[in-house]
Amino acid sequence: MKKIISTTTEEVPGKKIKEILGIVRGNTVRAKNIGRDIMASFKNIVGGEIKSYSDLLAQSRDEAYNRMMNEAISMNADAVVGVRFVTSMIMQGASEISCFGTAVKF
Numbered sequence: 001m002k003k004i005i006s007t008t009t010e011e012v013p014g015k016k017i018k019e020i021l022g023i024v025r026g027n028t029v030r031a032k033n034i035g036r037d038i039m040a041s042f043k044n045i046v047g048g049e050i051k052s053y054s055d056l057l058a059q060s061r062d063e064a065y066n067r068m069m070n071e072a073i074s075m076n077a078d079a080v081v082g083v084r085f086v087t088s089m090i091m092q093g094a095s096e097i098s099c100f101g102t103a104v105k106f
Contacts, residue, residue, distance in 0.1 A: 005079035026067025077103035
């Protein structure tokens, strides 16, 4: 399988962008669950990391990133530059994680 470079920068050192294929994106919407909410409430009282939420966000970022990269693969891109993540609340208890960038050919 072809390796696609992804970077938050606008360029890839040593490579010349010859063609911009377009914007690629991936997203996922995740909701909290009652078990996590109960544990988060206790953690909110005593302080510290809420590990279950950290894990949920990490999984969500990975899923959004993988969806973006799959779109780049389908466009036969060599790289995705300018990669960014955005989080937004969809409704109470549910958030969207989006990942986007520009697919390019060298």
